[in-house]
Structure formats: C-alpha cells, structure tokens
Amino acid sequence: MHSLELLRLAGTEGKLPFTYTQGIFTGDALLSRTRSQAMTKFLEGTDIPYMIFIDDDQEFQPIHVIKIYNHLKTGKYGMIGGIYPVRGASQLSSYGWEGKLAMDGKVRDIEYLATGFMGIARWALEKVVDKLNLPIVNQADWARCYPFMEVGRRYSDKDAKPFLTSFINKKHVKEKVTEEDLKTLLRQFGITTRPHGDSIYISEDWDLCDKFRDAGIRCYVDTSVQIGHMKETMHQCQDVEDIQLKAYNDKEMFGAVHKQEELMRSVDTDIAEFLKVDVKEAQKRINETKGNNAKLWNEHEGSVEDFYTNNEESLFDSALLNLDPEYFSVRLGGLINFRGAKTLDVGCGNGTATFMLAEQGCDVTGYDINKVSIDFCEYRKKKYDLKGNFTTKLPDEEFDLVIAIDVLEHIENLRDFLYNIGKKMRKGARLYHSDWFGKYDPTGQKVMWPMHFDTHEERLDAWLEEAGFIKFDSVWAVKT
16 A cells, blocks of 8 residues: 555656556455456456556555556567565566576566566457457356466476377377467367476466467566565565575575484384384383483493493483484584585484484494494384484494594493594594583482493593594594
C-alpha cells in the first residue's frame, strides 16, 4: 500500500508518463484462475494498451513502473518485468535460461518471468488467444476467462522424446507427421515440453511464459528493476547473493557436521537394529549408561584394556556423549572444514568424528580396541553409505592428523601412549585432543566417571613434550 501511495502521489504531481486504472483481484483460492480472469477482464473490459501484475507483498518505486511502461510502449516487448527474490531470498523468483540470470542492469531474454512484477501488452495477449486457439472456460459463471495461466507438467525434450517417438510409430499416424507437429497437437491437451533443463512441475506464471513463446512472443526481464519481497522482513535482490553464499558456506563448511548431527537423532534406532533389541530398551540404556558403565567399571577386576575390548555398554556411552548439545560445537568444533589430511581417529567410538572428517575429504581410519564399537561403525557406514575405514589394531602408518576425543582420560599408561602415537606422526603433523579428566559431575557432588584417570591432567603437557609435541593450545599440539 505504501508503494501504491507513492505511485498515486507521483501521478497527482504529474511525474508519470501515463494514467492508470487499479484493479484488485481477491476471493479465489485458485491463483491461476484469478490471474487468468484479470487478463481476460483487461482484454474484454478495457481498451488500455498495457497491464502490470503487482503482488501485494512487493515493494517498489514509481520509477520501476515507469521503466516497464516505457519498455512496453516501444512495441518490442509483449512481456517484460522486474526481478525480486523468493521469500527468504534463497534465489531469484524469475528463471534465466539454464537457471542463469545476471543482475547487471540489462534487459535480458528469460525462460520464466515471475508474475509478481510483470508487464504485459494487449497485443501480446490477443496474439496468444489467436495463435493457441484459447477457449473461454467457465463461460456462464463468475470465473469466466481464457486459460492464460495453468498449472501442470513440462517435459524436457529428452524426456518427451520416447512418447513422441511412440506416437510417430503408430500405424494410424502418417509418417510425415513431425515432432513439432505432435508438440503443437499435445499443447492442445495441456502437454508441453521445454528445450533445456529437467522436466518440471510448472507454476501458472511460468505456464504463461511458455504460452507466449508458443505464440512467437519472447519474454524479457529488466534486471535494473529490482523489487523488494516481503516476508517477516523485506528482502531485496542483492540479498540473494548474500544468502546463497551463506547457504553455500553452510553446506561446504558445515555440511558434514550437520549431517552427522542429523544422523545422531536416529542413534537409538541404529543401536536397536544392530543389537537386535527393542528401540525402547536402547533408549533406556542410553539414558542410564553413566550409572551402568560406572557400575561395570567398579565390578571389573581385569586390566583397562580388557574392560574396553568387548564393551557393549560403550555403544550407549558414546551415543549419550554424541547427543550432548555441545558435542558438535565444542568437541568437534576445531575439526570443522578440516580437509585433505591422512587422519587417525583414536578411540573412534560410534564413528561420528571419522564419518565427519571423511565427508570433508580426509583419508580417515577410525581405531578402537572395542570390537563392538568397530562393528557398529561398519554397520552405520553401510546403512547410511558413509565413508571411513575402521580397525581394532593400531595402524602401522604415518598420519598428518591424529585426533583423540574423550579418549586420553581413559588411558592408564598415557605417557607411553602419547609416545607411541607420536611415532606415527610425521614432523609438522597435528594432534587434536578434547578431554575431560574429571571423575565428578559438573557440580562436583557425585562420581560419574570413575574410569577416568584424573591425575593425568596435571602431567599431560609434560608428557606431550616428552613425546615430541609442542603445545599450541588446550586442544592442539604439533609434532616436532
């Protein structure tokens, strides 16, 4: 309404090169029929030479309407409009050939122009009616109109060819009938094709563009006419590039971690399927795993290695850890977008970090002495078509990156462990370790992790130095 008021004021001040009549169309839930009625009433009820569609969520200036008018007045354009983003500004609403449309201020031929700010010449609509033999539908009621806009399918030429070939090969169809002849015939039944791109389900405004082209009229956009589109906030055309860049960065930089975060929502189902137990039982054991694991530790009489070698409870313990809201931002945060490194994931657990790094393009081996965990990783790898290698034996290779997430606190002879890991890392290779050595819950009131060797924390830096590492910060160290 604000934009229309600016247009009205420009008219009263003599700043418009035209006079205009405003028509508001509401009350029909079928958008294609509403727009078709508007164009039909424009043809039959007025002698005005040009019309322009303006959706009620568009923000524009009088100069934008003037530009469209001036284009139409030249007689060269039967359809020309402005550009605006879709709601949310993830892309432009109009569609250039092969999906490309530069916002360079030029007038461009376009495959599909969106109706939200679309100018149309009377002569063009008359030509569409004549060339396509459009009938009047709903002749006797309030919805009387030419079907200028219809919703339906558009086959690509590639996808349509088998159908067309089968028609041509029918005995009752003469051999001289061409594919173009058949396309013209099929158009009468609402079946049309497009020369480029995929087959699509087409909207009413894009259908109008196809009808114009079938009638020999090209569709254009003036990319200097950039309109705002209202959602919760107003989006301008320049927002599209920013939002697309953000979407690209989210996918390329954070896509792998988001994927693992999403998959973790099904970890209870995965464990249930893997162990062949009920999902409710798996959920119960995840919720109770801290107490169950602590009890098993306190009752265990063998070595630390024996405790973890075939520990089914570790599946639930790792699942609970991965479901922590801070796991992906805090524990894995330093590894996001880390690419191209030959990587060893020590104590890989359920494989989350291995899968994430492999998705980011690293050559990753997940290592865990717990055979149950490794078997579960292989199960998830196959189920979700993930990447990464898994083993219960420490590989005899050199690595660019070694990660140990919530692992060092579980190792009794940590000094020797760090030394042995260091031997598998070339000079300049990096060690990433995210640790929690404490035995108590965050309030310090209850022993939750009796299996943690908390006394190692104060000696960790010295042991890293002895193993040939230079500490960079609390989680990174570099092999010298």
